[in-house]
Amino acid sequence: MSKDYPVPSGYLERETEVKKSRFIARVYPVSSRDEVREHVARAHRDYPDARHVCWAYQIGRPGSAAEAAMNDDGEPSGTAGKPILNVVQHKDMGDVLVIVVRYFGGIKLGAGGLVRAYAGAAESVLSEVGRTIQQIRVQAEVVLGFADEQPLRHWCEGHEGHIESIQYSNRVNALVSVPEARATEFAAFCDAQKLDYRLET
Template identity: 85%
Template sequence: MSKDYPVPSGYLERETEVKKSRFIARVCPVGSRDEVRERVAEAHRDYPDARHVCWGYQIGRPGSAAEAAMNDDGEPSGTAGKPILNVIQHKDMGDVLVIVVRYFGGIKLGAGGLVRAYAGAAESVLSEVGRVVQQTRVQAHVELDFADEQPLRHWCDGHEGAVESIEYGAQVRALVSVPEARQHELSAFCESQKLDYRFET
């Protein structure tokens, strides 16, 4: 999928303690609701005896996310998922899930204390996770002879391109993706090699 906004560069986990309660925050890059479900199920498996596994996520461009949701997992309504999601929304990051696992330490925190604790846990992990910006990419269908495949792959290696798929028939059909900014360079290469190509619109 094409992206030109910051997304988390990978997983990160951080633990904080508030009045003997342990809060374990985990950030994951996600691209779909199914992936969110898988990651939440994974957290339940990793921490099977935790009292609460709360989460918030947004998918898509920050500020106009295609999808966002949250879950308090048994904490009083609005004291866990909402503060996690609020922190995510202030971080200018898309395709991000934050899960906060809580082990109750015997001292009640009250609604305000819970909001602060969950927001703090989300902040601790989001302020440390790396960010990557994946540029918007365009795809081209290229028809070529067998002899042209290696030069095409070589060109892609030097120009941030990728051969997404390849089919062998009477001719070789390749699906190539490049950053949008290099679209004209791919056109010039194909024309210089006399290759048939068309960009997906």
């Protein structure tokens, strides 16, 4: 079974209206809780006078997500975050955050109405966002000299590699992630450069 899974290809925003309440739904690809916090904070900044900013996310492969959470932001418990998360899980998409901003229109929707409205807002944005396949990545610890850092960065730029962290002492210690399919290429590069590396298995 493939370990690759679909993730949102980018940011998208859609607005729906239910009984004069405005629901502004945003979807983002995310890979960490810090990213989730940043996007939620931005929604609060973008819509400072909104009544509620509700959200749900899951990180990792759909069906076995490494992490998932939701927030009702003052709506009755279970009427906002949970329906958003349900739609996210139903869409079989990983590494995804959906935020729904609500402007109250003066007409109470009731618990059932809220559930339908938040689920509908999440559906409106998730059904339109593009999908891309998240490749499983492997990490490597690399110890190198200062002169080798630029060639390593150059290789990563051309081969979908990411330098996750880098520390400097008398040598350079880098944590690099590469798509699983490129692990042997990366090993060959390190061997050719005579770099000391350890690939996770």
